[in-house]
Amino acid sequence: MNTSLNLAPPTARPPLEEPVLTSIADALRRDGHIVLRAPLPPAMLGGLLRHFRSLDDADFKRAGIGREEEHQLDRKVRSDRIFWLDRDNAYVSAYLNWMEEMRLGLNRHLILGLFDYECHYAYYDRGTFYQKHLDAFHGNTNRVLSTVLYLTPNWQPRDGGELALYPSVLHGNTEAEEPLLRVEPRFGQMVIFLSEEFPHEVLPVQRPRYSVTGWFRVNSSLGGTVDPAS
Ligand SMILES: O=C(O)CCC(=O)C(=O)O
Numbered sequence: 001m002n003t004s005l006n007l008a009p010p011t012a013r014p015p016l017e018e019p020v021l022t023s024i025a026d027a028l029r030r031d032g033h034i035v036l037r038a039p040l041p042p043a044m045l046g047g048l049l050r051h052f053r054s055l056d057d058a059d060f061k062r063a064g065i066g067r068e069e070e071h072q073l074d075r076k077v078r079s080d081r082i083f084w085l086d087r088d089n090a091y092v093s094a095y096l097n098w099m100e101e102m103r104l105g106l107n108r109h110l111i112l113g114l115f116d117y118e119c120h121y122a123y124y125d126r127g128t129f130y131q132k133h134l135d136a137f138h139g140n141t142n143r144v145l146s147t148v149l150y151l152t153p154n155w156q157p158r159d160g161g162e163l164a165l166y167p168s169v170l171h172g173n174t175e176a177e178e179p180l181l182r183v184e185p186r187f188g189q190m191v192i193f194l195s196e197e198f199p200h201e202v203l204p205v206q207r208p209r210y211s212v213t214g215w216f217r218v219n220s221s222l223g224g225t226v227d228p229a230s
């Protein structure tokens with residue numbers, strides 16, 4: 001639990017400046033992905049990491065694959081542990097506010113019809129990884145945009161755990177061996193990419209790696225039944 005009384009309260013709604021939003025929208029339209037070096041205030045990143053570290057091991061569960069997570073546990077594919085986030089913590093709440101601003105802004109710029117955002121902490125212990133995968137298959141998870149915010153302090157190249165992002169499957173590159181880019185999981189860095197288009201993997205981790213992974217989703221409601229935010 002966060003027992004620190006001497007910490008400044010988080011900004012309830014850290015600003016997402018219009019030029020930043022515009023550059024995100026432009027990059028997503030043009031490339032389908034973007035890396036942001038330090039989009040969030042350090043106090044908020046620190047608050048998130050403190051909250052992350054204050055959680056018990058028992059709070060984290062082994063991550064599964066895809067939406068039917070419990071049914072598809074396979075540690076040969078991924079070996080991280082995750083904790084789904086809600087608004088109980090003030091820093092998480094501030095982060096969700098910021099993502100809500102991004103959701104509304106991207107809908108305005110790109111007419112994506114993003115409906116909600118779900119996210120979890122991911123803890124990759126030494127020796128863990130996540131093999132090459134897509135975050136959304138055949139549209140059945142409703143995931144449109146994947147976001148990862150990295151929280152590992154003082155990340156060094158020897159610590160591993162880079163995100164390798166492969167070329168879009170829409171360009172006939174399903175067998176592409178070479179990554180399009182490698183994102184270093186540096187504290188405060190964020191990557192956003194189209195969930196259905198870009199295969200990606202987390203390279204083997206040499207030192208505990210902290211991140212917040214999330215997805216903007218569309219609502220595939222049928223006949224007025226709202227898709228549950230699971
Ligand atoms: O942590 C990362 O860099 C990517 C995580 C990921 O691919 C996922 O959780 O689906």
Ligand SMILES: [Fe+2]
Pocket residue numbers: 133134135146200
């Ligand atoms: Fe992924």
